[in-house]
Amino acid sequence: MINPAQWATIHRLVDWLDRENGRSPHEVSMRLLKLVEESGEVAQAYIGMTGQNPRKGVTHTAADVADELCDVILSAAVALATIADTNAEATLNAKLTKVAARAEAVAQ
Numbered sequence: 001m002i003n004p005a006q007w008a009t010i011h012r013l014v015d016w017l018d019r020e021n022g023r024s025p026h027e028v029s030m031r032l033l034k035l036v037e038e039s040g041e042v043a044q045a046y047i048g049m050t051g052q053n054p055r056k057g058v059t060h061t062a063a064d065v066a067d068e069l070c071d072v073i074l075s076a077a078v079a080l081a082t083i084a085d086t087n088a089e090a091t092l093n094a095k096l097t098k099v100a101a102r103a104e105a106v107a108q
């Protein structure tokens with residue numbers, strides 16, 4: 001869960017991107033594409049952690065995978081704050097509540 005201070009940081013990052021790059025449809029697309037890029041880096045780190053490629057061997061650690069997962073979370077939060085603006089936090093909270101309720105219903 002992203003706490004209010006972290007959301008404030010996310011919104012500052014969005015403001016910075018808005019100042020530097022504007023908020024054109026192309027820029028919004030780039031922020032969504034960044035999430036895909038970071039997701040690929042998770043896969044790359046995990047493959048490297050397992051040593052699945054015999055030519056490369058083990059190239060990453062679990063900490064590397066965790067770091068890339070954090071990049072995914074941050075990229076998603078920036079994209080969410082770009083799309084949902086000030087409703088980003090409420091949107092995430094509502095989704096988490098819905099998913100938790102669904103999981104709890106299945107567990108019973």
Ligand SMILES: [Mg+2]
Pocket residue numbers: 038041067068071
């Ligand atoms: Mg990354």
